[in-house]
Amino acid sequence: GAVVSQHPSRVICKSGTSVKIECRSLDFQATTMFWYRQFPKQSLMLMATSNEGSKATYEQGVEKDKFLINHASLTLSTLTVTSAHPEDSSFYICSDRQPAADTQYFGPGTRLTVL
Amino acid sequence: AQTVTQSQPEMSVQEAETVTLSCTYDTSESDYYLFWYKQPPSRQMILVIRQEAYKQQNATENRFSVNFQKAAKSFSLKISDSQLGDAAMYFCAYRSEETSGSRLTFGEGTQLTVNP
Numbered sequence: 286g287a288v289v290s291q292h293p294s295r296v297i298c299k300s301g302t303s304v305k306i307e308c309r310s311l312d313f314q315a316t317t318m319f320w321y322r323q324f325p326k327q328s329l330m331l332m333a334t335s336n337e338g339s340k341a342t343y344e345q346g347v348e349k350d351k352f353l354i355n356h357a358s359l360t361l362s363t364l365t366v367t368s369a370h371p372e373d374s375s376f377y378i379c380s381d382r383q384p385a386a387d388t389q390y391f392g393p394g395t396r397l398t399v400l
Numbered sequence: 401a402q403t404v405t406q407s408q409p410e411m412s413v414q415e416a417e418t419v420t421l422s423c424t425y426d427t428s429e430s431d432y433y434l435f436w437y438k439q440p441p442s443r444q445m446i447l448v449i450r451q452e453a454y455k456q457q458n459a460t461e462n463r464f465s466v467n468f469q470k471a472a473k474s475f476s477l478k479i480s481d482s483q484l485g486d487a488a489m490y491f492c493a494y495r496s497e498e499t500s501g502s503r504l505t506f507g508e509g510t511q512l513t514v515n516p
Contacts, residue, residue, distance in 0.1 A: 327509075
């Protein structure tokens with residue numbers, strides 16, 4: 286399957302700071318990538334769809350000014366959590382869709398802890 | 401909107417035995433894909449198997465197979481000859497081919513324990 290990387294794998298930050306998470310599609314050009322959030326022992330919740338060269342599409346209830354998504358190249362999408370608060374602490378996962386396989390492949394995730 | 405339901409929060413199986421995980425979904429569409437992903441303790445989501453709704457034949461991948469009942473909107477996963485490495489959270493997921501976005505809708509997950 287496709288290879289998706291995320292960086293960092295784990296980050297701890299102070300309340301009020303911003304954190305950037307990178308998601309890279311390593312073996313093909315991904316025009317579309319997805320960002321999910323997962324709380325402990327819960328399912329994945331889609332936050333937004335990241336489209337290369339255009340604005341991201343956010344799911345209902347997700348603050349676009351809080352979670353900034355940039356997809357400036359075909360292999361890189363970034364999620365920036367702005368003015369982070371402890372309630373933003375979560376596991377963030379990205380994925381891409383490989384058209385040939387018609388399947389989404391996931392990155393290893395980023396654990397964010399806001400103190 | 402589509403919904404996916406996994407009614408078994410936890411399941412356990414003895415090593416080398418067979419276990420079946422249940423998944424039902426609700427949709428008015430006829431063209432869609434269904435997936436099973438596993439999430440081991442590392443939390444890396446791994447594709448296990450996928451099924452196109454227009455295909456009547458059940459998908460199979462080595463020890464993993466599905467029982468796809470389109471009319472009943474049921475998509476169960478059978479794991480044969482269970483191995484310790486199969487222990488993970490399993491998520492059933494739906495993707496529409498009729499609406500845009502390619503988004504996945506996930507079930508709540510089933511935590512599978514494999515006992516030696």
